[in-house]
Each structure stands twice: as structure tokens, then as C-alpha cells.
Amino acid sequence: MRQNQNGFTLIELLAVMVILVLAASAITLATRPGEGATGLKAMAQQAAALFRTARARAINKRAERVVVIDTSRRQIRYDNGSKPLEISSSINVLITAADNERRASDIAGIRFFPNGSSTGGTLRLERDQQAYEVRVNWLTGHVSVKPQS
Secondary structure, X not given: OOOOOOOOOHHHHHHHHHHHHHHHHHHHHHHOOOOHHHHHHHHHXXXXXXXXXXXXXXXXXXXXXXXXXXXXXXXXXXXXXXXXXXXXXXXXXXXXXXXXXXXXXXXXXXXXXXXXXXXXXXXXXXXXXXXXXXXXXXXXXXXXXXXXX
């Protein structure tokens, strides 16, 4: 006579673990910046977060902070020494910035001031028929992400 089994067998637990790992991998790949439809939005959100961090530090430290966008190197750098944000080669990058923040035809900056304002600008990230704009208001320094058609 067989007793009732309580719980799961090792094989059943391993099967569930494999399924969870595969699902987590699929989600990670789909949301990686620069990859897939959600990747474009994720890249725009990461760029916006970098701009917001620079603005907050400018206010907090009472010193100007600059975020530099280099379209040829496909990087967004913040002058705090952190690793630059890398932009996927599948994403087209366009930057609109103040003339006095242009360093070259493919390099521009957005400067944040201690009072919260900025030089303003727009970073446009596009791929296929999708695009997102990260907009920085010059008067308030407010950073927003807007989907474009």
C-alpha cells in the first residue's frame, strides 16, 4: 500500500526552476535598453534619469552640472565620473541643444544650474517607426519623456 505524498519531487522542483529562469531571461532581453520595442523606451527612461540626477546634484551641490551627448561614440556622459550610458547601434540619436553647449557637430551638452534651470534641449531616440524624445525645459529644468510618431 502506498502512502500519500506531501510536497513535490526534486524533478518537479527542477522543472519549475528551469521555466522561471527561461521566463526571467526572456523578460531581461526584451527590456534591455536598445533592444526590442520596450528597449527603446527603456533607453529614453535611462537618459531621462541621468538628466534628472544631474539636475538634482546641481541644486544640491549648488554647482553647475553638464550631461554630454556624443552621437558619434553613441554615449551619454554625466560629469560625475560614472560610466557613460551606451546607446545601441540600432537606435538613431538626434540632439537639439543650445548653441553655446555645442562642442562639435556630433557632441552637445545640457547644463543644469544650481537654481534648477538648464540650457534646455531635446534628445530624440528612434528606431524603425518608433521614437521617444527626452525633453529638458530650459526655464524649469524639468525632464520629460514623450513618445513620438
